[in-house]
Amino acid sequence: MSTKSYHHGDLRQALLEAAEAELTETGLEGFSLRKVARRAGVSHAAPAHHFKDTAGLLTALCAVGYRRFVALQKQRQAVTPLDARSQQIAAGLGYIDFADENTALFRLMFGSRLPDFENADNAAAMSDAYLHLAKGVGASVEDNGPPDQQMMIDISATWAIAHGLADLLSSGRLHMVGSLTGPKRDEVLSGIIARCLPER
Amino acid sequence: MSTKSYHHGDLRQALLEAAEAELTETGLEGFSLRKVARRAGVSHAAPAHHFKDTAGLLTALCAVGYRRFVALQKQRQAVTPLDARSQQIAAGLGYIDFADENTALFRLMFGSRLPDFENADNAAAMSDAYLHLAKGVGASVEDNGPPDQQMMIDISATWAIAHGLADLLSSGRLHMVGSLTGPKRDEVLSGIIARCLPER
């Protein structure tokens, strides 16, 4: 099934990988379904059998992105003290990690209307990502009853600061902080994120 | 020069307006130079004489956006107490106003690589926007000497929270805050922005 058979074997996965590679190289602006097909070594109409159309392919890729997005946050949190505040900051750093390392995917997920956000699988992946954020904020405040307005504000603030930093950094607009690296960078970013966390 | 002459009169301006209208209707994903030309009532090749290509048109539109962007911030600031902290919060609300009322343009300015950000006019408009932000932050802290690291951090934090709120709200992801309107909305957003301002 590898070298030259008519049937590819796992074209769906191969197309997803080709699409992501294409996305990181040319950006969303230069993205082309036919180029993805060429990169995967199949005819230009082959993708239609696994993903209905371009939007379908990008929707599937979007879901992959959201899962990796949560994974990177958890990866940061796994090496961080367990108190709620530290965990929340770590999640924010993971948010920024994702945008840095997967800029094209990040743009697709948060800056495009091409993917179908109503699609079941994609919506589930997005929901998981949101719940992970909300759960983190909820843990850092007394967790009583239904989410009140104060908690919604805390969630919004936490989300907004992480997202704002991630978006501006990944698009190369925060030259001052963007030029920092390593622990110093983490320290500065942590300080900024901490400003927005619910007060203890 | 109005009804049917061969020469349009002010096609450049008409194309800019048509492009913005097209952008808000179809979004950046469905944008087409030929549709813009049709909307302006000229042939498909006419735009090339005023803007080299699609990127050129979007670059010019981008510059228009940055100027309106600053104008909306100043508009908020004009009806706000003059203390530095209130002014900074007002600028943030203007930032969000712009994203809300000019979502397509906002996406073009901050979420696309199509415009040429090295273009002189566009770069100047962007620089003005950045300087307006930096000046505001500088005024809210003791203004001595060259910008030190702490001020760069304050600028980054202020920018990030405004940008994060604007981007998430304009893309309809912050349902909780997004559903608020009027003074209540301003109050909540102001509270969130205030968290990120330099401490007095």
Add this chain to the structure above:
DNA sequence: GATCCTATCTTTTCACTGTCAAGATTTGGA
């Protein structure tokens, strides 16, 4: 094992797009 059904992939076709080159029209100044 032979047969047939279905999933998978290719080929062909069509309308649309951006860009370029060449021609037509108008304007404004010499």
Add this chain to the structure above:
DNA sequence: TCCAAATCTTGACAGTGAAAAGATAGGATC
């Protein structure tokens, strides 16, 4: 008046996404 430059149109070309129809392979059933 006349000509050069600016402005706009027409025509052409390669590339694109999507749909339809044909080709091939895998797997189930008998």
